[in-house]
Each structure stands twice: as C-alpha cells, then as structure tokens.
Amino acid sequence: MAFTFQINHDVQFNHDADLLAKAEANRPTLQHAVVKPQRLVKIVADDTAFNGFRAEPSDQNIQQLPSYLLKKDDKLVLDFGDHQVGHFAIDIDAVGSPMDAPLTLHLTFAETPAEIGVDAASYDGWLSSSWIAEETLHLDVLPTHLALPRRYAFRYVEIDVKDTSPKWQASFSNPTVTTSSAVKMSAVPAVKIDDPELKRIDEVSIKTLHDCMQDVFEDGPKRDRRLWLGDLRLQALANYATFDDATLVKRCLYLFGGMTATDGKIPANVFTSPKLTPDDTFMYDYGLFFISTLKDFNDRYHDQQVLTDLYPIAKKELTVALTQVNAQGLLVPNEDWPVFVDWSNDIDKTAAGQAILIYVLKQFVVLAHAMADPEAAKYDELIQTYTDAAIQTYYDADQGLFVSGPKREVNIASQVWMVLAHVLDDQANEALMTAAVAKCFPVTGIATPYMYHHIAAALFEAHHQADGIQLIKDYWGKMVSLGADTFFEAFEPEDLQFSPYGSPILNSYCHAWSCTPTYLIRKYVV
Template identity: 40%
Template sequence: MAEQNSDQKNPTAWNRSFEILANELLPVLHHWSRVPQKIISFTPTQSPSFFGLRPSSSSHAVSDLPSLTWGKDADFILDFGIHMVGYLKFRLSSVGAHMDAPCRLRLTFGESPFDVTMGMEGVKTWISTSWLPDEIVNIDECPQVVALPRRYSFRYLRVQVIDTSPKYKVSFSEISCECVSAIAQDHALEMVDFGNQLLQDIDHVSISTLRDCMQTVFEDGPRRDRRLWIGDLRLQALANYSTLRDFNLVKRCIFQFAAVVREDGSLPACIFEKPSLSPSTDYIVDYDALFSAIVYDYVSASGDVEAGHALWPTVLQCVKRSLSSLNPKTHVFETERSQGFKFIDWASDLDKNAAPHGLLVYCLKRINSLAQILGKEAPYFGVVDKMTAAATVFLRDGVFISGPESQISYGSAAWLVLSEVFAPAIARGALIKTLNHPLAMKPLTPYLWHHVCDALVQVGCYDECLDIIKSYWGGMVEAGADTFWECFDAEDAKASPYGDVRNNSFCHAWSCTPTYFLRGKLLQSVNGKVTGKVTMGELDNRWVERSLAQLS
C-alpha cells in the first residue's frame, strides 16, 4: 500500500492509555546471523523463466571470497539463499601496495533478480525514489568492519566497486546479515506435511513472508512501506493465528490503532511508530470498518475477552463512516454518499458499491458476534437484516453486479459472498458464474485474491480456491519467490502499481495468507497432516538448502 487520499481535517482523539498498553507490548526483536551461500550471476535466458534470467553459480565458491580481490568496476552478486530482513556488515580489506585512496562501493539489496541486474538509474515512479534499495558507501581505511546502519530487506547483495585506485584492490570477508524479527529462530510451529512440494513451498513462503514482516509492528513490507496498515494487519493476524501464534504483536497493533482514533470515531488507514506513535493522514473507509473484524478475530483466537471489552467503543465507531454511505431508504451502500477513499483493490476502475456493501455487512456481523462473546447486546442485527434484504440489487441473472454500469467483478462477488447475505447455494452459484464470466474484472492485488479465496472457501469451493492458490501464489513460488510479493502478474514480470518494478515490494504482508487456508479450512481437502513441531530456524535452513540445490 502506498499513499492514499488524505483526510487531514479529522483530528486525533488520543487514547493515551491504549498507547501505554501498546508500548508495553513492544516486542524484543530477535537477531540471528546469515552468511552468503553463493557467488552468482544472472544471465538472460530464452528458456521459460518469469524474470527472463537464469541464475548460475560462479566458479568461485563463497568460501573463496576472502582471497578474491576486486578493483574498479568489479561487479558481483551474493546469494544468501533466503529472504532476510536485517543489517549488513562485512570486513573490507585492501590488497596491493597500499590503500592510497578511499574505496567507493555501491551496494544493492535485492529482493528480486531485477533489483540486482537492472541498475537503479532512470527509475520513473510516482512514489519516492528514496525507497530504491541501493547505497553508495565510501570507506577511508582498511581493514575495517563496515556495518551499515540501515535495515534492508533482501536475498541478493550486488556489490559494485565504483573505484579503488591503481595501487590496491579490495577483498570482502566476514560478510553477514544480522537478521531481525519479532519471531526467533527457535520459535516452534506445527509442521504440516502436505504431500505436495508446491503446497509445501507455498505454506513455507507464506510463513517466511509473515515472519519477515513481523518487526516492532506487523509491517506491510519490510522494504516498503515498513509500517502498519489496517488491511495488511488483518490478513497477517489471520495467517499468524494459523502458524506463529504471536498474539501479543497483534494486540499491540490493535491498541496502536485504537490509541489514535480520530474525533469522529474513525481510524486512520495506517500508523507511524517513529519518531513517536502517530496516525497517518491516510484514510480508507473499508480499512476503518475492517478494524472490527480484526478485533473479533483477535478475541476469538486469543480468548482475550478483556481486550475486547476495552476496544468495544472503538469497534462500535469504526463502521460509522461506512454506515453513512447507506441510502437511508433502500439500505444499499452508495459509495458517493460518504467521503473517504474506498480501496477493495488497486484496480482503478473497480466499481465500489457492491463490495463495500458486502464488506460492511461482514463487519457488522463480526461486531454482533463480538458482542455475544462479551456478553453484550448485538448492536447491528437490524441494519444487517435490512442490508441483507437490500443486497438483492447486486444480484442479476445469477451474477453479482455493481454500480450504474452493472459492473461484474471478483471484488464485488468476493465481498458479497463473505457477507453471507445470500443463501449458500445462491452465493456459490453467483460466485462461480462471476468468476467464469468473460467480462468479470479480476483482482490486481494478492489482497483481493485473498478475499476471492476466502469467499470460495466460504461456499465450500475448496478445489477452486486451491486452484487459485496453486496458480497465483504457486506462480510466484515457481518464479523463485522466497516471500510473497506485493503484486504479481504472471504475464508481465515488470508490472508495477508504481510505474517501475524496482519500487515494488517482494515481501508483502497482504500476500501471506495461503497458509491460513492450507492449515485451516483446506487442510482436510489437501490431506495435510500435522507431523509434529518445527522451528523457524529449521524451516529456514531447509529453504536455503533447497534454494541452492535449484541453482545451476
């Protein structure tokens, strides 16, 4: 998620006791070290390859590095074998008569093969080019341990020696990444045998994505934007309950949002932790409403009823902006009635009447369910009934439609199904018909693909859900993903919502949910078997081994 329409005129009504609670839940970050596994190069290939690049090992083993010397214009790529979030350091030594001039290096931290092969010049993007993952470093004295102060998100490290001098070259040794996450290497989770390598990999890549985004908050992406968004948080929390089960980090993030509630009761779309907790000016109507679902999911998963009570007033308020979009006579969501950006998906011409209608019902039902858990009266039975009846306007000829043009889209279908406003058989039929409709607008983001999958599971279409998981998320795995991406277009490796693929995030929270399905409602249909416990460190090491085995 990048910049959204702002809604700056709504001041924050700080809830400082929630902020204190959130601060007390600040996780101790865990650190571990990883070293490069191979010196590699990528060469263009005509063979089927998503990136059009074939990785191959250098004739030099990575253990040769301390004895290899590099001068002006040297350029090589190190493969750490796994996606990491952390801090790079290395020992730089001069080799030759003397280090009689500084050494200037360009270091590029690659999440994808493009990052370390395209260069970082001439990037045309409407978001900041400051996100680009390269650094120029000048070193005056060797030998020296060069420890870069910034945190990076990468698997590949491209090293370019811009210059040394005619009198010396440099060698690199003791290269390591001090990895960091709220989840330690000895953190154990259930090992599930899916009896299928692709599903095994999809499950693993989901968990890696989740882990690398789990820092002092659930970040949307550790490369970009490195912060907490409501939409991402909801999906991360779901994946987390199925795997790593870190309830405190979810609780912290929930209370961070509740701490920065605005005077009208709405919640900002994202928050900043630094320099101190503060709300973004970004506001998204559907994210606001979904806060209620996050709280419901959290209380259900954790049993933390006390938190539910504390958050109840915030939950009640967060759907107000959505409710203000309802036509008071028809009880149909009419997007023009309320201010504020509605997201649903990045597709810019997606009609946003039907999907927000479904999404709001979905949220109101979660609030009603939360009320039951908390022993309160369910506040939204009446409006849910009216919106359920009203939802028939979105169903015509057995497909879901939205807006004045009767647009057919996966987005509308997913949320109307998830809202359970239609009888299961009708919903299932309309969903399948919509998904098969030749004009139906498809999702652009994994975020909406998640909701399509969730809707399919909701109506028992497990095979159809699995097909999407295998083709969409499996497509990323087959393209070489260690972590799931912010966006994926199987037909266009350079697709980007930002104008340039070099500003994409390749480890992005909102694509981490296949494990939620595979370990959840799909477990039986895929014959998944829990075989015991495994630590993150063991999972990581197996992944590194597999990565290297795949390398020619």
C-alpha cells in the same frame, strides 16, 4: 492499477495514553540470527526469467572470497540463499601498495535478480526513488568492519567497487546479515500436507509472514515498513494458524485504537518511528476491518480486557461508517473516504463495499452480544435491512450474479464479498460462485494477493474446494515457480513484467497481504 495519495492536514487525532501504553507493553523482543551467504552468483539478462533477469552460479567460490581482489568497476554478487531481513556487515581491507585514496563502494540489496539487473538510474515512477535499496559509501581508511545502520530486506547483495587507486585493490571477507523478526520459524507446529506444491506454497507463506513480523506487523520489510489495517487483518489470521503470537496482534490493535481521528475514524495505517504517528489516510473498508481483527482476536484468545478496552473504539468506527448509508440501506460511495477492495480503479466497488459492510456488521454483532451491549438488537436489524437492500438492488436473478454501479457491472469482487458476507444462503452461495467462475475466470486485471486471498476464501466458503486449491496453485504457485522465496506485493500471472510503480526495483517481493495461503491451506484443505 491506481492509488491516490491522501493529504488531510486538517484531521485531528486522539492519542489515548492508556491504550498506547498497553501497545508499548506488548512491544516484542526481536529475535536475531547471524546468516552467511551460501554462494557467489552472476546476474544474467534472460527474457524468459521473472522481470528479465536470473541468478546463475559464479565460477568463484564463496569460501575463497577474501582472495578475490576488486579494482575499479569490479563487481561480485553474494547470494544468501533465502530472503533475509536485517543488518548487513562485511570486513574490507586494502591489498597492494599503501592506500593512497578512499574506496568508493556501491552496495545494492535485492530480493530478486532484477533489482540488480535493472539500472536504478532508469527509474522514473510515481513512488519515491529513495526506496531503492542501495548505498554509496566512501571509506577513507582500511581495514574496517563495515556495519550498515539501515535494515534491509534482500537475498542478493551486489558489491560494486566504483574506484580504488591504481596502487591497491579491495578485499572483502566475513559478509553477514543479522536478521530480525518477532518470532522464530521453529515456533510453527508441523502440519502434514501431502500435496508437494501446496507444501512449498505453505512454507513460502510462513517465511513471508515471519519476515513481516517485526516491531509491528509490517506491510513489507523492504518498503513502507508500516502497519496497515487491511494487511494486519490477514496477517493476524495467518499468524493464528502458524506462530500463534497473541502479543504482536494485541500491540497492533492498541496502536490503532489509541490513535483514532477525533470523529472516530480509524486511520488506514500508522507509523511507529520516530514516534507514534497516525497517517492521514482513511479507507472505508480498512477502518471497518478493525472490527474484524478485534473479533478474530477475541475468537482466538477470549481476552476480555482487550475486548473491553477496544469495543468502544470499534463501535465508534461503525457509527461513523453508518453515516455513509442512505435511507434505503445502501452504502453511498464517498471519494473522500474510499472503499479500497483492491488497487484497481477499473472495477466498480459499490456492491463489494455494501457486502463488506454486511460482513463486518455480522462480526460486530458477535462482539456486541459478548459485551452485553443493550443496542445489539439494533445492529441485528441493520444486517437484515442492508442484506435485503443488497439483494433487491444488486442481485441479477437472470444472470445469477451481483451487479454493481450505474452500468450494472459484473466483476469478481462483488461476487466474492457477497459470498464472504453470506448475503445469500449456502445453496445460493454455491450457485453464485459457480456462475462467477464461469463468468469471471480466469481472473484478469487483479494484481494483488490481497484480492486473490478473498477470491480463494470465497471459493472455499462456497464449497468450491477444487477451484480454491487450483487458484492457490495458479497464483501463489506461479510465484514459487518463478523463484519466490517470499510472496510478492503485486503479481499478475498474465503479465509477468507488471509493476504498479513502473519498475520492478520498487516492487516489494515480501509483503504482508500475500502470506495467507498458509491460513487457507490449514483452515480449508488439511
């Protein structure tokens, strides 16, 4: 797996005041709830557990928490019973002789047991260690009500007393988290799912989406906390099937539309704090997915004002994207504007990129006709040209599969995106996925739920219903069996210790692009 930081200091950005004002007008009022821990647990090393650690019940009773007095090097772990996103608070007192020294306290916030079990000091990865979810505090005066200003994403909180004094001990009481989300879980309409495994996967998917729906659709509430365009497209689809919140999608579309580069490119992500800032990172397919997200939104809500405001942005993005296509109608890879597809750089992405361009062009044409764009017919012709070029260049009739790159590589991404773009007719699509299952399954070397979503969607689109359901169970169901309360940023079923960052403590275990089984189940299964 690989990811390269882009640093493009010379890029200039637009800041469209009207569009950004509309983004601000659609800022959500966050919903809050106060949640208390359910029990005290111990974090135990276990080679058979996910990332080598598990939580087991403590002999101590959460109801008696204030009576457990902690001195130097004493610890306890609170279990809130489910994944939470919010602000932690706790009351702390000194018991014994007068408080003759400060309390030094270390708090660790963990989505999974391993984030407590693994020594944070051992981390030596390429992602900043400042994302490790921990706090060290010195409290001079007790009693106090400690309310941390930082928002955390966690299920477990380890309270580690680094030092007190021989004269007194620390007592803890009333731990809470005040959660935040743009939506309420109760807003999701009930759907009858007979299969208990799919039902649980659906529930975890919804919880994942709920915890990522904040001021924007965050990619992950633990780390990054940014609005990414590829994540937004998938979150919006899951949202339409569950919370059906138009406002947050609209806000995010206006944020991207209001902060394009001066050449028309749409950034891959934007920051919203302390001020609205587009990132200097650009990915070819992510930019195109602005069109997909706008089209899906228009299909759902038929909001003519949004379409009128943002269609010119979508058209400009497509115009710039088409400069990467040669005279033969083939997308030419550009390292400065890479096609993402998936984290892995071990697969050739040329054919998949071509298919994504065709996929988005078909969606753009729908918008062009809705806007009565006089150039709509031109884009219809491009679809045919690019489709013919894709088949002639990349389709290997002997194998019944698409190849990619100079080595004519066969990979799952090429087949999946050619299916989703409906480059072939329905009957040939079905045959293509039959060949893909035979050649490329079981899937290996793909670690993102983002790519697994597209594999599952392609199976359903190509009438491989049973294979699609099984893939959901094998991938997302495996996370559930490992104790997932929410779905992970990265996961390889064949390597349960996998981390793209070199340590499980930096992984995000509630991540936007993993929430889509609820969409897939509700669209294709029930």
